[in-house]
Amino acid sequence: MEETTNTLGISAFEDAPEALTIAEKLAANVAATLAPRKIDNATLVTLPEGYRVQDLTSTIEAAQPHRARAQGTVTLGDVPSLLAYCADQVAQERGYIYADPDARTITAVFNDQRSTLAPGWRDHRAHFAAAFTPEFKKWLEQNAKPMGQTEFAEFIEDNLQDLHPDQAQTLLAVATTIQATTGINFSSAKRLQDGQAQLTYNEVIDAKAGADGALKIPQAFNLGLRIFKNGEGYKLTARLKYRLHSGAVKFWYELERPERAVEDAFTGYVQEVREKSGYTVLIGKP
Known part of the structure; x- marks a missing residue:
């Protein structure tokens, strides 16, 4: 085979070892440049111009048996x-x-x-x-909301386990047997400056409960509730209220400072x- 020469008269075969060395160095430099670099806990790789730096930290960490840190x-x-x-x-x-x-x-x-x-x-x-228990949410949501006689009786019946047995039965009896009438007592009259008369009066409610009207209507009753799920029981006091409304009796109760009970429990x-x-x-x- 005839040996070829370039325009400078240098043999291509003579330059081959040097060119190969230069190529190997360039390849090594490129490989070093593209190789992933670890900076502290981050792993980065540099790509050619027009590309972006890719963070491989999470990918590499996900392949490890343990995380780099707890989170x-x-x-x-x-x-x-x-x-x-x-x-x-x-x-x-x-x-x-x-x-x-x-x-x-x-x-x-x-x-x-x-x-x-x-x-x-x-x-x-x-x-x-700390999440409220279902039973506490029921009493809290119905707090100070008037209920009809039947509705109140059903509410007490559905939540008997939250009351003392004696008080529960008393409240049920009151709700189902109460009879109430109203009257007006005039207490005073006086002449005003314009010559008109003003009458002051008080509305009187006569309420009786029980079959013979001898059952005493309680002013308050006690609740034993878990305020928070998986928590301890807590004692709450509720004041019983009732009023005549359109010929029917309306019942409601008012919890005494329920926010204080929540605060104390937390x-x-x-x-x-x-x-x-x-x-x-x-x-x-x-």
Whole structure:
């Protein structure tokens, strides 16, 4: 085979080793440029012009048997579960627990920013929301709302388990046997400056209950309720009210400061977390 030469008279075969070396170096440089780079916990790769930098961190992490760091939020159904989860995280020196009385929530932030030297991402959490029980919601929703005689009797019958047995039967008897009449007693009369007479009177309601009219109508009754799901029982007092309306009797009850009972029940949760968790508990929103 005849050896060929370029225009400079240099043999192409003589230049082959040097050209191959240059090509290998260029390929190596390109490969090094395109190779993924790890910066701290992030993995990046540089692509040619016209392309974008692709973050492969989550993809690579998802293929590992363990995560690079703990994150995410877990929702728990009661305080003992919250305490157990907080204990497992062993983050008493790094995290805070936040109690929000308005929202009735308790949230633990395990990677909080307690230390200015190593501030956390605040994205590893446990959350507990104190939810009302169905029975408490019934009494709360019907609070101070007038009911007809039959409606009131059915309401008491449906919720007998929340009352003391003796009081429950008394309320049922009152609701089903009450008889009431009204009268007007004039108490005074006086002459006004314009010469007209003004009469002052009081409306009197004579109410009797029981088959013989001898049953005493209670002014108040007590409820034994769990305010929050998976919580302890709580005693509430309700005042019984009744009025004649269009020839019929209207009943209703008024709970005595139900908001105070809710506040006290939630405060009990907060105190339990303070005493048992080992974390610093703050009142506020996380």
